[in-house]
Amino acid sequence: MRLATWNVNSLAVRLPQVLDWLAAQSAANAPVDVLALQELKMADEKFPAAAFTEAGYQCQWFGQKTYNGVALISRTAATDVVKNIPGFDDEHSRLIAGTYSGSSGEPLRVIGAYFPNGQAPGSDKFAYKMRWLQALREWIHTELAQHPHLVLMGDYNITFDDADVWDPEGMREAIHCTTEERTHLQALIDLGLHDSVRLFPQPEKNYSWWDYREFAFRRNRGLRIDHVLVSDALRPLATTCAVDKLPRKNERPSDHAPVVLTLDL
DNA sequence: ATGACTAAACCTTTTAGA
Numbered sequence: 001m002r003l004a005t006w007n008v009n010s011l012a013v014r015l016p017q018v019l020d021w022l023a024a025q026s027a028a029n030a031p032v033d034v035l036a037l038q039e040l041k042m043a044d045e046k047f048p049a050a051a052f053t054e055a056g057y058q059c060q061w062f063g064q065k066t067y068n069g070v071a072l073i074s075r076t077a078a079t080d081v082v083k084n085i086p087g088f089d090d091e092h093s094r095l096i097a098g099t100y101s102g103s104s105g106e107p108l109r110v111i112g113a114y115f116p117n118g119q120a121p122g123s124d125k126f127a128y129k130m131r132w133l134q135a136l137r138e139w140i141h142t143e144l145a146q147h148p149h150l151v152l153m154g155d156y157n158i159t160f161d162d163a164d165v166w167d168p169e170g171m172r173e174a175i176h177c178t179t180e181e182r183t184h185l186q187a188l189i190d191l192g193l194h195d196s197v198r199l200f201p202q203p204e205k206n207y208s209w210w211d212y213r214e215f216a217f218r219r220n221r222g223l224r225i226d227h228v229l230v231s232d233a234l235r236p237l238a239t240t241c242a243v244d245k246l247p248r249k250n251e252r253p254s255d256h257a258p259v260v261l262t263l264d265l
Numbered sequence: 266a267t268g269a270c271t272a273a274a275c276c277t278t279t280t281a282g283a
Contacts, residue, residue, distance in 0.1 A: 009282080010272060039282085041273070066273055067281075117282060157283070176283065211283070212270035223283075255271080255283080 001102060001263045002030055005112060005153040005226055006247075007038040007209075007256035011069070015048055017250055019055055021258065022073070032260070033075050034100055036112025038155045040069030047071070064093040070112050070154070072098050078110075088135035092116070095136075095154075099147070102265035108234075109147035111140075113154035118175050126175070129157075133184035141191055148233040149265070152193060155209075155256065156227045158185045160195060164224035166205065176225055193229040196241035196261050208243050209256045217248055228261045237264045 002025070008014040018037070025032045035057075040047070043065045052059050052073055062083040063069035070093060072078060078098025084090050097111040113136070118129035144150055158181045162168035171177045189195070197206070207222025216222060230238055240262040248257045 013272075119281085119283090174283095209283070214269055216270095225283080252271090 001033045001108070001265045002260060003034045003036075003110065003151055003153065003228065003263065004032050004244075004258045004260045005036040005038070005155070005228060006258035007114065007155040007226060007254060009039050009041070009254040009256065011037060011040040011048070011071075012042055012046070013252065014254055015051060017247055017253070018073075019051065021247055022055060022057070030262075031075065034098075034110050035073040035258075036096075036110070036153050037071040037073065038069075038112065038114035040071060041066060042069060060096055060098055062093045062096045068092045068094055068114055070094060070096045070114050072096055072110060072112055074098070074100060076100055085132070085135045085139045087139070088132070090132070094132070097143075102149070102263075106149060106265065107147065108263075108265060109143060109150040111143070111150070111152045111154075113152065113156075115155060115157045117157050118181065120175050121173065121178050121180070130180065130184065133181075133187075137184070137187050137191065140188060140193075144191055144231060148231060150193075150231040151228060151234065151261070152188070153228040153259070153261070155225060156185065157225050158182060159223055159225055160185060160198075164207070166207065166221040166223065176223060188229065192232040194232070194235050196228040196230050196238055197224070197243070197259065199235070199238055200241055202242070206243060208259055210248065212255055226256055226259050228259050230261070230263075234263065234265075238262070239264055
């Protein structure tokens with residue numbers, strides 16, 4: 001199975017690129033089984049379900065006007081779909097989960113999430129990010145008990161460490177790099193999850209997001225903030241995980257690139 | 266330069282992203 005996450009920064013703008021990318025994966029004999037999208041920035045009634053259906057995919061989506069919004073695009077149908085963190089009252093559409101079947105029928109829980117940005121340490125938005133992270137950890141704890149094969153992927157808006165930051169000195173304790181955010185990320189890891197990208201050899205300065213300004217992509221001034229976390233039971237089944245920088249070279253690209261995981265499942 | 270670019274909406278200006 002191949003799973004991917006991609007913050008598309010407006011699905012209305014990026015739909016052709018998403019369809020092209022999915023088709024290119026299939027053409028390379030590496031079809032994507034589940035693609036988690038973030039930042040749809042569209043109300044549910046505007047979601048282009050027909051375009052995905054015509055391309056051979058099923059969809060679950062949870063959008064909102066202007067901001068946020070997440071979806072799961074898949075070859076097979078999802079069951080037990082959950083939207084947002086149960087028990088956490090949230091005005092934003094940030095999380096969607098579904099259960100899929102592996103090649104031998106074993107269930108795989110897939111959670112796609114758009115973590116809050118947090119704006120700046122000390123801000124109201126930062127406090128919301130911390131509350132959201134706490135609620136996520138508590139819910140993932142219960143999810144892991146029910147679903148040993150679990151993938152939590154999306155735009156985390158958090159770097160693990162200096163290796164994920166193009167300018168670690170300049171961004172010391174800045175948003176996406178604070179100790180408080182990284183402590184929450186580590187708390188997720190401590191539930192029994194693994195950073196798939198770090199399970200495999202990677203290029204130097206391996207990022208998933210680059211600012212639109214100042215030719216940041218061309219200069220590879222980026223951050224690794226899009227992550228694919230796999231559960232303990234899935235870890236031995238992971239065979240590759242990498243950032244696909246190709247779509248970031250498109251005309252009118254998203255500022256994020258997809259991250260793709262391959263599983264022996 | 267709390268800027269630079271992109272996207273959406275209350276659209277020639279503001280809000281948000283990261």
